[in-house]
Amino acid sequence: MxxxxxxxxxxxxxxxxxxxxxxxSAQTAAPALPAPPTPEAAATLQWYLLDPTADRVMGVSVNRTYQELLAGRTPTPVVVAVIDAGIDTTHADLKRMLWHNAREVAGNGLDDDKNGLTDDVWGWNYLGGPDGRNINLEQLExxxxxxxxxxxxxxxxxxxxxxxxxxxxxxxxxxxxxxxxxxxxxxxxxxxxxxxxxxxxxxxxxxxxxxxxxxxxxxxxxxxxxxxxxxxxxxxxxxxxxxxxxxxxxxxxxxxxxxxxxxxxxxxxxxLNLSYNPRPIVGDDPFNVKQRLYGNADVAGPDPLHGTHVAGIIGADRVNNLGIMGIAPPVVRLMAVRAVPDGDERDKDVANAIRYAADHGASIINMSFGKYYSPQRAAVEEAIRYADSKGVLLVHSAGNENENLDQKLQYPAPVFLNGQRIPNLITVGASSRDNDAGLAADFSNFGKTQVDVFAPGNQIYSTLPGGRYGNLSGTSMAAPVVSGIAATLKSYFPELTAADLKRLILASAQPTHTQVRQPGSDKLVDFADLSSTGGIVNLYRAVQLAQQEKAVK
Structure with a gap:
């Protein structure tokens, strides 16, 4: 929230x-355009795709990478799951990029693939009921x-x-x-x-x-x-x-x-209403974390703004000559898993969403959500371990309350209950366009030990429902930048494991020692002290490292 x-x-x-x-996060920072931008306008609006040296903005060098390092190379298919509030499956810049459950027949009312879920063609919605209704507004934890x-x-x-x-x-x-x-x-x-x-x-x-x-x-x-x-x-x-x-x-x-x-x-x-409870819409037992088979197939839900924007950052169609370009190559597919309401997500839904993504072929899961209490934390951690066993990398937003996460955990936390570091999770803070005192986005959470890396998350231009486009700001936008980088690496270097992807992405973030305002204050600090890597992710450097390692093997 x-x-x-x-x-x-x-x-x-x-x-x-x-x-x-x-x-x-999850809010428009500028009005959405009624029509797709021209390619020239999109190139300017999508500053996060630009190169820090050549373009003098703190982007992640996506355009330069495709032009100089990946030209002529053939990418391989990769599935990225977007656990979010929903995705507009009709958006012209996304519809070709959506994951499709090939074993399920759309709209026949049958569980064709025998996974216990009916008509999960584009993914699944853990906030829906059997009668087609959906939860939108929820309580805080x-x-x-x-x-x-x-x-x-x-x-x-x-x-x-x-x-x-x-x-x-x-x-x-x-x-x-x-x-x-x-x-x-x-x-x-x-x-x-x-x-x-x-x-x-x-x-x-x-x-x-x-x-x-x-x-x-x-x-x-x-x-x-x-x-x-x-x-x-x-x-x-x-x-x-x-x-x-x-x-x-x-x-x-x-x-x-x-x-x-x-x-x-x-x-x-x-x-904040103690008596409000929308969960009967779903019809499950919210305290039974072993319950898996509930929800419905409506992956858009009542308000897919946030998830649609996240999806576009990762994988908006790069070859349709329309609107914007996602970070990932056009063979990447986006799986929609709806588990995040307007309010706080439930641990049970998050755990099941992670399991669904892992069971249906996702290599990367984007998780642009978070909260400060996690009563069923063990169930989420069990699902994260399960995803790790399937070789899945999880990318999580650090949160938008300008908190020091070394002093106050946000969930899903980057550490297990036993204090062990989660090996297949990257926690991402949000950075801004210019390399000045505002480089760390004012809203972003941070932490020298608990936040791994920063990525562009301020005034990020992407897809919005109804065929529109617009800017949103938040660590919710920074996480999909990292997910897009991970998907690109996995697509061009399919032999990379989740551990490899995490290592290369973190290694691409070179420490940046700009004096910046600590988020939420006017205190000047070294940007490198706000995360464990001290830097901003960079696709160009990550691909270079992957190429070097492949050449050595």
Missing amino acids: SFPLIARLRLGALGLALSLPLLA ETRLLAQLQPRFKGKSRAGVPAAERADFDLYLKVKKSYDAKVKENTDRLKQYSQVYAENVAVSDMLRLKLGVERIDTATLRNPPTTDPKLRQLSGQLYGLLLNTGFGSLDDILTEMKNGLKETQDQLDYG
């Missing part, structure tokens, strides 16, 4: 207050835990609790503190958002009236129809603001603010 961060900017003599949502523990411990002291129950009592106190803080935070935010949104609507209406226009967009602001010096000054400032943030008009900004209001209200109404 992500939370918009408000930055109030007071501009010009009119005192215009604009509250721009700086979005950490703190809410679920508090709802379970509060009847047992409310009003009690630790001394009054039997020794055998004190661990649960301690968890109750910890969860309640976190829950109460989030209720207050969202209540305060809703009040602030509502007031600022109303102010900005009023100012936007006033500006339209004074300029005599219907729409305050970049075309109007570039040459405003007024001789008033104050209005012209303000128009110039707003024009620069829109260009820098990727918005086309003030209406687009107000739409994003309205979306932020709704997200905050939803958090209070559903995510």
Whole structure:
């Protein structure tokens, strides 16, 4: 779950207050274009495919790699599973790239491949019910835990609790503190958002009236129809603001603010609602982690925005002369596994999603989700070990709360319960376009021991539902950059194991010693101290290393 961060900017003599949502994940950071971009526009918008030396932006050298190292070589098929909120299977830039279960006949209502799941042609949905309904909004894990523990411990002291129950009592106190803080935070935010949104609507209406226009967009602001010096000054400032943030008009900004209001209200109404429980839609026993056969075949779900964007970063069609280019070659296929609601995912669903992907041929699994409590952690770790036995690499986003993960774990964690490092998991933080103080994305989690590497995750342009395209920001976008690199390596060097892929990807990230703002603060730190590798992944260097190792063998 992500939370918009408000930055109030007071501009010009009119005192215009604009509250721009700086979005950490799963949210549009700029409006989606109604039509695919031209190849020239896409080349600029997809900065993360560019080369740090040649193009002077902190991309991962995808274009250079295909031009210089992979030209003329034949890739082999690879399957990448996207465990997410769903994928728009009709998107023109994705539909040819989707994994297809060849042993299943679409729409016949039969379990043709005898795996216990009916019509799983494009993957599976662990948030769906047998009647076709789907979970969209869910509780946070703190809410679920508090709802379970509060009847047992409310009003009690630790001394009054039997020794055998004190661990649960301690968890109750910890969860309640976190829950109460989030209720207050969202209540305060809703009040602030509502007031600022109303102010900005009023100012936007006033500006339209004074300029005599219907729409305050970049075309109007570039040459405003007024001789008033104050209005012209303000128009110039707003024009620069829109260009820098990727918005086309003030209406687009107000739409994003309205979306932020709704997200905050939803958090209070559903995510933090102790009595809300959508799980009967699925009809399973959510506490039975051994239960495997539930869900439905709707891999898009009610809101496939996040998963569609993630999928495009990994493998949007590179040869259809349309829209954008994914990182992976066009023989890579994307398996959709829906397990992430708007709220916190359940460990049971994550474990089953990992198992489904491993059993159906995925070599790489992208996991752009996370939370800070994991009551069924053992089940997820068992699934991760199972995936390791099948040779599957897992790529996980580090999270968007600017937390130091060396001090506070986010789940799935990079270590097992026994403290052992998970060998087939890469944890990814988010970096930005420019090699300056903002190189580490302000929202990104970090950690010298718990985060492996950084990858581009700020203002990432990719596919969106309905044939659209747009920018999203978050470690949710950084993880699929790494998954795309892993898929490319596996496709051109099929002999590589999951351990090999991880080793090469981490080795490609050369330490970068730029002084950057530590995420969430103004403190300057060495970028190399924010992860174990100290750098940003790079496909060119990873392919070079793979070629060198192959030549030696």
